[in-house]
């Protein structure tokens with residue numbers, strides 16, 4: 001009897017997920033997600049766990065929704081909190097698995113885990129890695145990963161010259177049955193983390209995320225409906241507050257509830273109905289940034305995280321984390337981040353720039369704090385954007401912005417800074 005185990009990571013969807021597509025289906029299928037127990041313990045230097053309450057709640061919602069979809073198709077889901085390699089290796093042995101399927105993740109730690117699992121399985125079980133989630137896969141990249149251009153523009157030009165993004169694949173209608181006697185289900189969130197179970201975003205953020213494929217599709221449909229917010233994306237995307245100035249798809253893309261190809265197909269379908277414009281092109285352009293950081297993470301390996309252990313956050317870095325720098329535009333961003341788990345791209349760039357340029361803080365502390373807070377944390381996008389702004393690694397030109405100029409340009413009336421004032425005082429952006 002053939003038995004397959006699917007080890008899910010940041011690919012929590014059934015549609016356009018090659019892990020669920022079989023040329024010859026196995027007789028039974030075990031679908032497993034293992035939350036790394038280490039993510040729940042405080043990171044030395046920062047004293048905050050890698051996964052904060054907003055993302056943990058979104059993750060649990062995504063897993064609950066995925067389990068429902070698996071059950072409808074005759075399968076199920078098992079969620080554990082453990083060391084992922086130990087847990088998957090033990091389940092493979094216990095349930096006499098022939099094949100383990102896993103996504104070919106770009107993150108160095110995920111790649112190391114996959115390699116450690118291969119050692120543990122020791123050839124007795126087939127371990128297959130499947131690419132998914134990005135627009136392009138390695139075979140359709142117009143260059144070898146080792147030759148990835150140092151600049152995004154050069155990458156984009158080459159990709160656009162040889163444009164070939166495959167279409168998304170529909171979800172399977174039915175799946176092989178659950179192995180007899182295998183455990184199923186998962187612990188309730190309040191037993192894992194009380195703060196995550198009771199988390200609710202500050203209403204000033206103007207948006208509430210819910211994990212899972214269905215809410216992800218609802219958001220995409222909303223953004224593309226009729227004329228749709230997408231029609232003006234290029235003009236609005238530098239916004240700071242509100243629900244529709246950008247797609248807000250990042251959490252679903254980061255957990256893999258949606259794939260970039262699904263978004264690409266939907267935008268192309270919108271263009272076929274309404275006509276392509278600069279804005280619809282720009283959404284695809286941003287997805288290409290995501291792909292670029294994904295491939296850069298492949299190339300950078302362990303150096304994505306820098307070379308040394310994190311230093312301890314000094315008082316000025318802690319003040320930055322807590323939105324107490326005294327610069328209203330920056331403090332607003334840091335408070336919004338902590339209170340909602342999400343931040344516009346413009347606010348992320350400014351918050352990061354202040355740490356780098358004004359405080360002279362270590363970029364890795366900033367990236368680690370974002371990793372803790374962000375509902376949409378994606379290892380390649382977060383650590384890659386931080387490296388890019390700090391000018392380390394492949395791009396040696398620091399790109400940190402002058403936040404005082406930025407506040408004048410993007411928050412001239414101080415409305416954003418006012419919105420996130422803890423005390424309700426009114427502040428105008430500071431001019432240096």
Ligand SMILES: Cc1cc2nc3c(=O)[nH]c(=O)nc-3n(C[C@H](O)[C@H](O)[C@H](O)COP(=O)(O)OP(=O)(O)OC[C@H]3O[C@@H](n4cnc5c(N)ncnc54)[C@H](O)[C@@H]3O)c2cc1C
Pocket residue numbers: 237246247248249250251253254283286287289290291293343344345346348349352370374376377378379381382383385386
């Ligand atoms: C310091 C810093 C850290 C960041 N950390 C993350 C992260 O952990 N996860 C994450 O998804 N994005 C990250 N970004 C990129 C970007 O800020 C967010 O993707 C974006 O703000 C999410 O909002 P949206 O979905 O409305 O994006 P939109 O503007 O609507 O863009 C559509 C999609 O394109 C992708 N995208 C857009 N800009 C970027 C970019 N600069 N880099 C990579 N992908 C991009 C995202 O998947 C996004 O959902 C970071 C940016 C900075 C400056």
